[in-house]
Amino acid sequence: MHSSSTSQGENGLGRWLIYGVLALMALVYLLPLFVMLVTSFKTGTDIRTGSLISLPQEWVTDSWQAAWGTACTGVTCDGIKGYFWNSIKMVVPAVLISTFIGAFNGYVISKWRFKGSDLFFSLMLFGCFLPFQLVLLPMAAMLGKLGLANTTTGLVLVHVIYGVAFTTLFFRNYYINVPDELVKAAKLDGAGFFTIFWAILLPISKPIIMVTIIWQFTSIWNDFLFGVVYSGADSQPITVALNNLVNTSTGVKAYNVDMAAAIIAALPTLFVYFVAGKYFVRGLTAGSVKG
Structure with a gap:
């Protein structure tokens, strides 16, 4: 009985260890997307004064509008x-x-x-x-x-x-x-x-x-x-x-x-x-x- 309980405990610990490693890898994988997303809503001042992973002090959508319709892509400035x-x-x-x-x-x-x-x-x-x-x-x-x-x-x-x-x-x-x-x-x-x-x-x-x-x-x-x-x-x-x-x-x-x-x-x-x-x-x- 004691051996069975120990085996179940080890299996549970191993399962949680696997879940922890997978969660960590998922966070590492998603970190660039998070940085891209929060940066896209930052003002220029936020970008220069904050860190990569810091949230914007002021959430703005100006960069999205500029990317779509007014950003310069070479000699033209009509966005993407x-x-x-x-x-x-x-x-x-x-x-x-x-x-x-x-x-x-x-x-x-x-x-x-x-x-x-x-x-x-x-x-x-x-x-x-x-x-x-x-x-x-x-x-x-x-x-x-x-x-x-x-x-x-x-x-x-x-x-x-x-x-x-x-x-x-x-x-x-x-x-x-x-x-x-x-x-x-x-x-x-x-x-x-x-x-x-x-x-x-x-x-x-x-x-x-x-x-x-x-x-x-x-x-x-x-x-x-x-x-x-x-x-x-x-x-x-x-x-x-x-x-x-x-x-x-x-x-x-x-x-x-x-x-x-x-x-x-x-x-x-x-x-x-x-x-x-x-x-x-x-x-x-x-x-x-x-x-």
């Missing part, structure tokens, strides 16, 4: 609102197109195997490991020949091409766990190639669709390299604007404006995670990264 909408116009079609192509590719590779399908999938998988820098010149040449250089449409095309390898991998590994008998039964009932895809596989693909959308949205929204290389003055995404904002200064550095702009830029990805986060975990555990 235009670049924010540029990113929306780039991310939404790129995510939807790459997700659909990935679903279709995954369906074909997993359920309609053809000669060389394994080699095709291996080549697609190899595309996941290609660094961004390797495709800069070929992509630039292609966009120039298509007349899409320095345009939002060109950025959409670039992100679709680069992202298809990942989306195909996700859907292929999800569909490979769907019983082949389901597809065979549909064929016996007269269902064709596209009917099986639209009526059978897509309706059961919600978890992996959410995984892919979150992955693609986050990757494309946060991308800087493609944005700075392939965009023009009127098509630059939010990440490029943030870089220009931070590196543009006249007089005293406005850290509160920089922090507000950074949080505004992060809000869409946070929103996507809050809305679809549970599907992300469900999709991962359903086999989206196995196989």
Whole structure:
């Protein structure tokens, strides 16, 4: 009895120790976000006289208004609102197109195997490991020949091409766990190639669709390299604007404006995670990264 009580006590102590370490790590991880948030509501005087983690003496939203509409990002002082909408116009079609192509590719590779399908999938998988820098010149040449250089449409095309390898991998590994008998039964009932895809596989693909959308949205929204290389003055995404904002200064550095702009830029990805986060975990555990 004494031994059992001691064991339970040790287990309880170990559990609380784990919880304590996890809580500490969470605080360390969230500290930069806390600093950004409180700094964005500080006045310039508060920033100069207080510490990084001190709360504002006076809570103001001037920096948020400036970041959105009047902050200088290079030679223009119109804030980041235009670049924010540029990113929306780039991310939404790129995510939807790459997700659909990935679903279709995954369906074909997993359920309609053809000669060389394994080699095709291996080549697609190899595309996941290609660094961004390797495709800069070929992509630039292609966009120039298509007349899409320095345009939002060109950025959409670039992100679709680069992202298809990942989306195909996700859907292929999800569909490979769907019983082949389901597809065979549909064929016996007269269902064709596209009917099986639209009526059978897509309706059961919600978890992996959410995984892919979150992955693609986050990757494309946060991308800087493609944005700075392939965009023009009127098509630059939010990440490029943030870089220009931070590196543009006249007089005293406005850290509160920089922090507000950074949080505004992060809000869409946070929103996507809050809305679809549970599907992300469900999709991962359903086999989206196995196989």
